[in-house]
Amino acid sequence: MKADRILILDEHRFGRICSALVLQSGYQGEWSAIAGENLVLPDLTPYRLIITSYPYSRPVLELLPDQNRALLVLADYACDDLLQAVGDRHNCYFAVKPLNFLNFGNMVRHILDQGAGC
16 A cells, blocks of 8 residues: 555545545545534645545635645536635646546546655
8 A cells, every 4th residue: 555645525425435446546545524514624734635526525625725735626517616716726636527437546646746745
């Protein structure tokens, strides 16, 4: 298993799927459900990549600081609201669902390689 730790912040169903894909790709993935208005983010220090989806995770995007850690936002569609939500973040990547599950590991590996200086 690769040493890079990945945090998935998402709703229950997709969070479980994404967590399984990360594990299948050889990474240590941890999943945390996001729900309700009293959202509290876990300690982000150990993670090199955070994966979340839009629009479900809009509150997460508003709370996540831009910390030079890679962020992958998965969305059903691209829109101005999404672009506004991610703003001018560094190391921010975007993919449209449905995902190509066979290529997901390559996408994650590419993102982590690009952000090697994080």
